[in-house]
Amino acid sequence: MIKVFGHYSPDTDSTGSPLIWAWYLSEIEGTPAKAVLLGEPNTEAKFVLDQWQVAQPEIIRELAEGEPVVIVDTNNPDELPANINKADIRAIIDHHKLVGGLETKGPINITIRPLACTATIMFNLIGKHMAQAPKAIKGLMLSCILSDTLEFRSPTTTDEDRAVAHALADELGIDLSEYAAQMFAAKSDVSDFSEAELLKMDAKKYAVGGKTFRISVLETTSPDQILARKDALVAAMPGVAAEDGADEVMLFVIDILKEEATLLVPSDTIRQVAEKSFGVTVEGDEVVLPGVMSRKKQIIPALTL
Amino acid sequence: MIKVFGHYSPDTDSTGSPLIWAWYLSEIEGTPAKAVLLGEPNTEAKFVLDQWQVAQPEIIRELAEGEPVVIVDTNNPDELPANINKADIRAIIDHHKLVGGLETKGPINITIRPLACTATIMFNLIGKHMAQAPKAIKGLMLSCILSDTLEFRSPTTTDEDRAVAHALADELGIDLSEYAAQMFAAKSDVSDFSEAELLKMDAKKYAVGGKTFRISVLETTSPDQILARKDALVAAMPGVAAEDGADEVMLFVIDILKEEATLLVPSDTIRQVAEKSFGVTVEGDEVVLPGVMSRKKQIIPALTL
Numbered sequence: 118m119i120k121v122f123g124h125y126s127p128d129t130d131s132t133g134s135p136l137i138w139a140w141y142l143s144e145i146e147g148t149p150a151k152a153v154l155l156g157e158p159n160t161e162a163k164f165v166l167d168q169w170q171v172a173q174p175e176i177i178r179e180l181a182e183g184e185p186v187v188i189v190d191t192n193n194p195d196e197l198p199a200n201i202n203k204a205d206i207r208a209i210i211d212h213h214k215l216v217g218g219l220e221t222k223g224p225i226n227i228t229i230r231p232l233a234c235t236a237t238i239m240f241n242l243i244g245k246h247m248a249q250a251p252k253a254i255k256g257l258m259l260s261c262i263l264s265d266t267l268e269f270r271s272p273t274t275t276d277e278d279r280a281v282a283h284a285l286a287d288e289l290g291i292d293l294s295e296y297a298a299q300m301f302a303a304k305s306d307v308s309d310f311s312e313a314e315l316l317k318m319d320a321k322k323y324a325v326g327g328k329t330f331r332i333s334v335l336e337t338t339s340p341d342q343i344l345a346r347k348d349a350l351v352a353a354m355p356g357v358a359a360e361d362g363a364d365e366v367m368l369f370v371i372d373i374l375k376e377e378a379t380l381l382v383p384s385d386t387i388r389q390v391a392e393k394s395f396g397v398t399v400e401g402d403e404v405v406l407p408g409v410m411s412r413k414k415q416i417i418p419a420l421t422l
Numbered sequence: 423m424i425k426v427f428g429h430y431s432p433d434t435d436s437t438g439s440p441l442i443w444a445w446y447l448s449e450i451e452g453t454p455a456k457a458v459l460l461g462e463p464n465t466e467a468k469f470v471l472d473q474w475q476v477a478q479p480e481i482i483r484e485l486a487e488g489e490p491v492v493i494v495d496t497n498n499p500d501e502l503p504a505n506i507n508k509a510d511i512r513a514i515i516d517h518h519k520l521v522g523g524l525e526t527k528g529p530i531n532i533t534i535r536p537l538a539c540t541a542t543i544m545f546n547l548i549g550k551h552m553a554q555a556p557k558a559i560k561g562l563m564l565s566c567i568l569s570d571t572l573e574f575r576s577p578t579t580t581d582e583d584r585a586v587a588h589a590l591a592d593e594l595g596i597d598l599s600e601y602a603a604q605m606f607a608a609k610s611d612v613s614d615f616s617e618a619e620l621l622k623m624d625a626k627k628y629a630v631g632g633k634t635f636r637i638s639v640l641e642t643t644s645p646d647q648i649l650a651r652k653d654a655l656v657a658a659m660p661g662v663a664a665e666d667g668a669d670e671v672m673l674f675v676i677d678i679l680k681e682e683a684t685l686l687v688p689s690d691t692i693r694q695v696a697e698k699s700f701g702v703t704v705e706g707d708e709v710v711l712p713g714v715m716s717r718k719k720q721i722i723p724a725l726t727l
Contacts (some may be wrong), residue, residue, distance in 0.1 A: 165437075206520075209520075212529050213529055214525070214526045214527060214528050214529050214530070215514075215524055215525055215526040215532060216525060217522050217523050217524055217525045218522050219522055220520055220521060220522045221519045222511065222518070222519060223519050223536065223718075223719075223724070224516075224517050224519050224521070224535070224536040224537075224718070225534065225536055226519055226535055226536065227520060227532055227533070227534035228532070228533060228534075229529065229530065229531065229532035230491040230529070230531055230532075231528065231529040231530055231531065234436070274476075276708070297475065299440075313433055317518070394719075413528075413529070414528075418527070418528070422502075
């Protein structure tokens with residue numbers, strides 16, 4: 118049985134894509150496969166699973182040596198089990214930059230595309246067999262695309278993501294904007310999480326100018342709910358940074374509706390990074406970055422120290 | 423202008439695929455691109471260029487920082503210019519195992535498939551636009567597939583490679599076997615090369631049991647021509663190994679027609695590797711390995727020390 122999984126912090130794409138691909142492998146290719154998760158899915162992903170009546174996949178923490186796996190929505194060994202290169206990697210489907218570090222024993226199928234969402238790539242790979250996809254699989258695909266594109270607001274959005282999402286919404290008879298609003302509301306309800314959990318929810322490590330940052334992003338339609346906890350979030354940062362071997366945490370609170378990010382500025386280093394990277398002047402302990410919505414396209418490439 | 427290239431030792435696939443893809447990018451996608459080579463093409467590749475009246479691409483030795491490139495037929499930084507990760511890698515199309523080591527600045531198109539030949543992958547990617555391909559492009563594609571599959575004799579051959587080659591040969595009105603025989607005869611004419619050049623012609627470094635070997639392969643329809651130079655080849659081995667930081671050179675002379683390999687056994691270490699890896703008993707300074715034709719599928723995976 119092939120295990121299909123995404124990265125350690127399952128958002129909607131990293132929860133939905135494994136389910137989509139496990140369906141395709143099992144039902145269309147005839148290769149038994151099951152989706153698993155490498156961590157607790159976020160509140161939006163849980164809402165999506167409920168919505169399409171799909172059981173939450175089992176969460177696994179370890180892989181056996183030689184175990185057959187398919188990796189989706191990442192190609193970064195840091196976001197995967199430590200022994201990933203000892204597994205039998207059968208395929209990789211992803212939409213992130215090539216990080217280097219994964220190795221395979223023989224030639225395998227690797228499909229990386231500069232699209233906003235793994236599910237869009239899968240839609241193309243599945244091709245005509247999409248006609249056989251049950252409603253839940255189509256619903257998961259639509260959800261992945263709406264999530265990763267922030268309903269087409271993110272600059273990562275391509276015409277292909279948009280076209281696939283609209284086609285799926287039409288077929289499912291769903292009001293795309295209404296459904297997206299429900300998803301984003303689910304993601305924005307973070308009252309159950311501790312500050313440390315919030316900082317770790319959607320974080321990627323990135324090194325710049327000799328320092329390593331944990332770049333945390335929280336996409337929300339209620340930024341006030343998060344910013345009200347600013348002092349506690351800042352207090353939790355050193356612990357979270359240390360846990361991950363990073364120097365500091367940078368938290369970007371992305372306002373999906375206003376299409377802007379608020380970066381917390383708890384230190385001189387982060388003030389410097391913010392001013393150099395985004396051409397702003399920081400006064401106080403936060404700074405608003407108009408139009409910034411994508412870590413991949415707008416934050417990581419801009420970072421300088 | 424995007425430069426499209428394969429690896430440092432251009433065989434037919436690594437010479438033809440860049441030309442095919444540069445045509446596709448320039449003529450179909452409208453992105454100006456040109457094929458270049460990272461080394462002198464082998465005699466088979468030169469024959470193929472002549473046959474289809476395609477000018478030999480310029481040989482380059484260096485890349486400028488930030489230069490836009492597409493890498494085909496390899497994903498191994500050791501087979502590419504030293505500063506490859508400073509280039510602007512726009513796409514990778516390959517059929518080898520993922521080695522790890524290439525990095526990209528953003529998400530790009532990466533297509534790796536477990537097929538025998540890069541050109542087969544390109545045929546699929548180009549899809550319906552193949553109708554616009556000139557004869558020379560189709561001829562190059564056919565040549566790449568015949569070369570990499572040794573006219574379907576290699577165990578790397580898939581049904582897809584076979585089907586694409588037959589379709590192209592039909593369309594071009596070519597007798598596939600006759601043409602393949604001409605290609606292999608061209609590859610087998612190695613009289614102009616020194617022993618060191620022969621050892622370096624098609625070689626990949628591979629580490630096993632704490633030792634590093636340079637695994638050289640010579641595919642030929644006239645093995646006697648090469649084996650007659652055995653003493654001189656063995657004498658050239660230490661120099662070639664040292665040049666590449668390897669401990670020893672293993673030379674496999676692949677008899678395309680008899681479908682077997684002859685491994686030269688100049689040392690106790692290589693005798694041990696041969697016996698352990700291929701379950702044979704070595705007597706004398708060479709050993710015949712029946713059915714062995716593919717470094718990728720049959721040699722590298724078997725190697726033990």
